Amino acid sequence: MDFHANHFQLFDLPAHFRLDTDELEAAYRKLQNEVHPDRFAAAGETEKRLSMQWATKVNEAFQTLKKPLARGTYLLHLHGIEAFSEKHTSFPPDFLMQQMEWREAIGDARQARDIGALDKLARQLRAEAKRMEEQLAVELDDKKDYEAAAATARKLKFMHRLIEEIGDAQEEIENA
Amino acid sequence: MALLQISEPGMSTAPHQHRLAVGIDLGTTNSLVASVQSALARVLDDERGRSLLPSVVRYLADGRVEVGYDAQARQSEDPHNTIVSVKRFMGRGLADLGDPGRYPYKFVDAPGMVQLSTAAGSKSPVEVSADILKALRDRAERGLGGELVGAVITVPAYFDDAQRQATKDAARLAGLNVLRLLSEPTAAAIAYGLDNAAEGVYAVYDLGGGTFDISILKLTRGVFEVLATNGDSALGGDDFDQRVFCWIVEQSHLTPLNARDTRLLLTRAREAKEQLTEHDEARITALLSTGELVDLNLTTTIFHEITATLVNKTLAPTRKALRDAGLAPEDVKGVVMVGGATRMPCIRHAVGEFFGQTPLTNLDPDKVVALGAAMQADVLAGNRAQEDDWLLLDVIPLSLGLETMGGLSEKVIPRNTTIPVARAQEFTTFKDGQTAMGFHVVQGERELVSDCRSLARFELRGIPPMVAGAARVRVTFQVDADGLLSVSAREQTSGVEAAITVKPSYGLSDDEIAGMLQDANAHAEEDMKARALNEQRVEGKSLIEATRAALEQDGDEQLDAGERAAIEEKIAELEASMAGEDHLAIKRAVEALNQATSDFAARRMDASVKKALRGHKLDEISL
Numbered sequence: 001m002d003f004h005a006n007h008f009q010l011f012d013l014p015a016h017f018r019l020d021t022d023e024l025e026a027a028y029r030k031l032q033n034e035v036h037p038d039r040f041a042a043a044g045e046t047e048k049r050l051s052m053q054w055a056t057k058v059n060e061a062f063q064t065l066k067k068p069l070a071r072g073t074y075l076l077h078l079h080g081i082e083a084f085s086e087k088h089t090s091f092p093p094d095f096l097m098q099q100m101e102w103r104e105a106i107g108d109a110r111q112a113r114d115i116g117a118l119d120k121l122a123r124q125l126r127a128e129a130k131r132m133e134e135q136l137a138v139e140l141d142d143k144k145d146y147e148a149a150a151a152t153a154r155k156l157k158f159m160h161r162l163i164e165e166i167g168d169a170q171e172e173i174e175n176a
Numbered sequence: 177m178a179l180l181q182i183s184e185p186g187m188s189t190a191p192h193q194h195r196l197a198v199g200i201d202l203g204t205t206n207s208l209v210a211s212v213q214s215a216l217a218r219v220l221d222d223e224r225g226r227s228l229l230p231s232v233v234r235y236l237a238d239g240r241v242e243v244g245y246d247a248q249a250r251q252s253e254d255p256h257n258t259i260v261s262v263k264r265f266m267g268r269g270l271a272d273l274g275d276p277g278r279y280p281y282k283f284v285d286a287p288g289m290v291q292l293s294t295a296a297g298s299k300s301p302v303e304v305s306a307d308i309l310k311a312l313r314d315r316a317e318r319g320l321g322g323e324l325v326g327a328v329i330t331v332p333a334y335f336d337d338a339q340r341q342a343t344k345d346a347a348r349l350a351g352l353n354v355l356r357l358l359s360e361p362t363a364a365a366i367a368y369g370l371d372n373a374a375e376g377v378y379a380v381y382d383l384g385g386g387t388f389d390i391s392i393l394k395l396t397r398g399v400f401e402v403l404a405t406n407g408d409s410a411l412g413g414d415d416f417d418q419r420v421f422c423w424i425v426e427q428s429h430l431t432p433l434n435a436r437d438t439r440l441l442l443t444r445a446r447e448a449k450e451q452l453t454e455h456d457e458a459r460i461t462a463l464l465s466t467g468e469l470v471d472l473n474l475t476t477t478i479f480h481e482i483t484a485t486l487v488n489k490t491l492a493p494t495r496k497a498l499r500d501a502g503l504a505p506e507d508v509k510g511v512v513m514v515g516g517a518t519r520m521p522c523i524r525h526a527v528g529e530f531f532g533q534t535p536l537t538n539l540d541p542d543k544v545v546a547l548g549a550a551m552q553a554d555v556l557a558g559n560r561a562q563e564d565d566w567l568l569l570d571v572i573p574l575s576l577g578l579e580t581m582g583g584l585s586e587k588v589i590p591r592n593t594t595i596p597v598a599r600a601q602e603f604t605t606f607k608d609g610q611t612a613m614g615f616h617v618v619q620g621e622r623e624l625v626s627d628c629r630s631l632a633r634f635e636l637r638g639i640p641p642m643v644a645g646a647a648r649v650r651v652t653f654q655v656d657a658d659g660l661l662s663v664s665a666r667e668q669t670s671g672v673e674a675a676i677t678v679k680p681s682y683g684l685s686d687d688e689i690a691g692m693l694q695d696a697n698a699h700a701e702e703d704m705k706a707r708a709l710n711e712q713r714v715e716g717k718s719l720i721e722a723t724r725a726a727l728e729q730d731g732d733e734q735l736d737a738g739e740r741a742a743i744e745e746k747i748a749e750l751e752a753s754m755a756g757e758d759h760l761a762i763k764r765a766v767e768a769l770n771q772a773t774s775d776f777a778a779r780r781m782d783a784s785v786k787k788a789l790r791g792h793k794l795d796e797i798s799l
Contacts, residue, residue: 010785011789012789027789029396029398029399029567030788030789031785031788031789032567032569033567033788034781034784034785034787034788035781035784035785036567036569036657037596037656037657038356038552038555038556038567038568038657041326041355041356041556041557041558042195042325042326042355042556042557042558042718043722044719044722044723044766044769044770044773044777045767045770046770046771046773046774046777047777047781050774050777050778050781051781052596052654052656052657054781054785055596055657056596056597056598056654059593059594059595059596059597060597060598062594063593063594167499170499171492171495171496171499174492174495175492
C-alpha cells in the first residue's frame with residue numbers, strides 16, 4: 001500500500017460503481033483506526049504529520065466513494081474522462097424542458113409557502129435521482145459507455161442542486 | 177506512547193505507566209476538570225468539595241487574581257474588574273459584540289480581539305480564560321498528585337476557527353499541553369454512549385450558559401461519527417437571564433442603571449430562572465443603590481412568554497442539522513440533553529415535542545461534557561489498550577472559503593466535512609504581468625464575504641510575470657483534527673514556486689505566547705527555564721521510548737543495518753543532550769531524531785494500513 005494508491009485500492013475494493021457500502025464503511029473505519037491523529041496525540045512531530053496526511057487521504061477517499069455522484073465522477077476520472085470540465089455545458093433539449101418544469105413547480109410552491117408541496121417535489125426528484133444512479137451503474141459497470149455516463153453524471157448533479165434549492169426554500173419558510 | 181500499535185494477537189505489549197491527563201470543560205458560566213482514574217471518569221473537586229468552578233475572574237489593582245467562587249461573590253460590588261462569561265468574547269472583535277453597553281465592562285478595541293480594561297491593566301479574553309484554566313490545572317495537579325501530560329479542552333461545536341484558536345492559545349498560556357480540542361456535544365456523546373452502550377443515531381442538544389450546539393451523531397461499535405452539527409455561538413442560558421432582567425426593568429419602570437445594579441439584577445434574574453425549574457413562580461426582590469426597591473413575581477407563564485423566541489431560536493439550527501445529515505426527527509434514537517440551561521422545563525418540553533420523544537437526562541448536564549473529555553484525554557494519552565478504545569470522527573461546523581471577485585465567498589471546504597481534511601483550489605492572474613495575488617480567507621455559510629467571518633488575509637508574491645490567466649496558483653486549505661485551519665498557496669508553472677502558509681489572524685504565534693508567559697511571570701525567569709527544560713526532557717524521553725518500541729517491533733523488518741544505526745546514533749545524541757541543562761539543545765536533538773525516523777515512520781504507517789486491510793479480509797471470511 002502506498003500513499004499514492006487510488007481510492008478503490010486504498011480500501012481494497014474493486015473499481016466498480018456498484019459498491020457494497022457496508023464493506024466500504026468497515027474498511028474506512030479500520031483504516032482510520034490505524035492512521036487517525038487521535039492515535040498519535042502523544043507521538044513525535046513526524047508521526048503526527050504523517051498521521052494527519054493519511055487520515056486526510058482516507059477521509060477524502062471515503063467521502064468520494066460514499067456518494068454515488070462523486071464515486072461515478074471519480075471512476076470517470078480514472079478512465080481519463082472529466083465529466084465536469086468546462087467544455088460540457090449544455091443538456092439535451094428534453095432534459096432542459098423537464099428542468100424548466102421542475103424549476104417552475106419549485107417557484108410556485110415557494111411563493112405559496114407550501115411545505116407539503118415542496119416535500120412532494122423533493123421526493124419526486126430524489127426518485128428521479130435514484131433512477132439516474134441506476135443508469136450510471138449500467139453505463140459504467142456493464143456497458144462501459146463512459147461518455148454516456150458522463151452525461152448522466154451531469155444530469156444527476158443538476159438534480160442535487162434542485163433538491164438543495166427545495167431544502168433552502170423549506171428552511172426559509174420554516175424560519176420566517 | 178501512541179506509535180503505531182500493531183501487536184500480533186495474543187502478544188501483550190509491555191504495560192506502561194498511567195499518564196495523568198485531564199478533560200476540561202471551559203464553560204461560559206462554569207468550568208470543570210475531570211480525569212479517568214482506575215478506569216472511571218470523575219470530576220475533580222476543589223478542597224471544599226465543589227465540582228464547579230464559576231468562570232469568573234476578578235483582577236485586583238495589586239496584581240492579585242481571584243478565580244471562581246471568590247470572584248463571583250464580588251461581582252456586584254466590583255463589576256468592572258470582575259469578568260464573567262468571558263467565553264462570549266473569545267476570538268471576537270468589538271464590532272461582533274452587538275451592544276457593548278449591555279455588559280458592565282470597559283472594552284478596548286484591539287486588533288483581532290476585544291480587550292477588557294481592569295484595575296490590573298488591559299486583559300484579553302485569552303488571558304482571562306487562561307486564568308480559569310490555570311486554576312483548574314492547579315486543582316488537577318494537586319488532586320492527582322503529579323504533573324499533567326496533557327489536557328483535552330472542549331469547545332462548542334459551533335465555534336469558528338478564531339474562537340478555537342483563541343481557546344487553544346489560552347490553554348497554552350495556562351501551561352497546558354493540548355492533546356485535542358474536542359466539541360462539547362461530541363464529548364457528551366462519548367460519556368453517554370459508553371455509559372449506555374448506545375448504538376444508532378443520537379442527537380445531542382447542548383444549551384450552555386452562552387452557546388448553543390446541536391450535533392447529530394452515529395454511534396457504532398467503537399466509532400463516534402458526527403454526521404452534522406449546527407448551533408449559535410451567542411445563545412445560551414445567559415440570554416434567558418437577560419430577558420428576565422429586561423422584564424424586571426420594564427415592570428419596575430427603572431431608570432438607566434449603574435454597573436453594580438445591572439449586575440445585581442442579572443444575578444436576581446438568574447436565581448429566578450433557576451427557581452422556576454422546580455416551582456411555578458419566583459419572587460424577585462432587590463434594593464438598588466438608588467434606594468429603589470424591586471419586588472416582583474415572575475410566573476412560569478410570563479417566563480414562557482418572554483423567552484419563547486429564544487427556545488425557537490434553538491429549533492431552527494436543529495432542523496438544519498437534521499437536514500444536513502439527511503435525516504428526519506423520527507430517525508433519531510435518543511436525544512441527549514447537555515448544559516445547565518437544559519434543566520429549564522420549557523426547553524425539555526420543546527425538544528421532546530420536536531423529536532417526539534422524552535429527552536435523555538440521566539447524566540448530570542453540568543458534568544457530562546467534562547467526563548467525556550476526560551475519557552477522550554485518557555485515550556489520547558495512550559492509557560487504554562487499542563482493543564477497548566474508540567475512534568472519534570468529527571466535522572467542521574462552518575464552511576471555509578476564499579473571497580473572489582465581487583466580494584463573494586467561494587467555498588473550499590463545505591460545513592460538516594469530516595476532519596482532518598485538505599482541499600485545494602486553483603486560481604489565476606487577472607492582469608498581464610501580475611506578480612502578486614491577495615487572498616482573503618473567510619468562514620461562514622453566507623454568499624457575501626461581508627456576511628462571513630474574516631479569518632486571514634495574505635499575499636502571494638514573486639509570481640513570474642505572465643499573460644493574464646496563465647499562472648496557476650494552487651491554494652490549499654488544511655483543517656487538522658482540532659478543527660484548526662492553515663492555508664498555503666503555491667504558484668506552479670514554469671518551475672518557479674512561491675509558497676506561503678498562514679494561520680488565521682486571531683491565533684497567537686509561539687513567540688507571542690512566550691512573551692505573554694514571560695509578562696505573567698516577570699520575576700520567574702528561572703521558573704520559565706526550569707519549566708522549558710522539564711518539558712523538553714519529558715518530550716525527549718517519550719520520543720525515545722516510542723522509537724525504541726517501534727525499533728523492537730518493526731526494526732528488523734523495515735530497516736537495514738545502516739538505517740538502524742543512524743537512528744540509534746540520534747537516540748544516543750538525544751540522551752546525551754538530555755543529561756545537560758540546555759533545553760534548546762534537547763529540542764534540536766528531538767528534531768534530529770524525528771527527522772532520522774521519518775522514513776521508518778512512513779514505512780510503518782504503510783505497513784499498518786496494509787495490515788488493517790488484511791484483517792478486513794479475514795473478517796469477511798469468518799462471517
